Amino acid sequence: MRLMPRQMSLAVVGADHLNKSGPARRFEIALCIPGEPVDLVPEPKNPADPNAVAVVTERGVKIGYIGADRAPLIGTYLSRARISGVIFQGAAKWGAVIRVGLDGEMPVLPEIKPTEPPPDDTGFWPDYIPPDD
Template sequence: MPQLSLIIVGADHPNKDKSNRRSEILWSHPGEEVHLVPEPKNPVDPQAVAVFSARGVQIGYVRGVQCQLIRSYLSRGRISGAIFQCAHEEGAVIRLGLDGEPPQLPDNVSDQPVIPHQRRRTEEPPDHDGWYPDEIYPDE
């Protein structure tokens, strides 16, 4: 079954109608329909593909390096559906169904969204317990 997951970026930019992309991502549920809309008149990238939630609010864009492929799939009718998969620190992840197959969530999708901007720490200092005492200066 041909499926494709894509990270959607640009969630921190405001929409023209003043709606908030991050808020809309948090309102979205895994499995909800999303819509891909090519933007040939986009001043930054004529290959841009905007992504809208089931409620018609833009949540971001397909990454620039994937736009040409997705535009090609859209123009040839290869994308048979798109659904919201989960929130992601860069914006969101969507799932595409290809070649007549409906999109299906992967088995490992959690019901708990990733909190935007919550960066994971890669390393802690070895003797660090998270508490730092105030510096004690000698009396002079």
């Protein structure tokens, strides 16, 4: 038996499309802070996809849609009240990433593991600049 995760990160796509009114989606994504709550809004009358689920910030601005591969699953979870909370996780080149908590578990941002900077292998050594006297 495969257990479903109690939290998941989801892609938010469509950031380059314009909203009918209000700020541009990419501008709104730039204003979002990781951990900030966002809402999921099913759009069953969406002409492109009846399973579409819009992602809307607390300011009421749409930043995009759940990817089409996950929209039916998330729509089902919404209809069954299995989604406990949704937060903004971060911006991405395709749009954004959100974090969803399921079955009573509130979403938590994943831990970011520090990475070491790559070694400087350019062979460049800066000239010594003496301090001003």
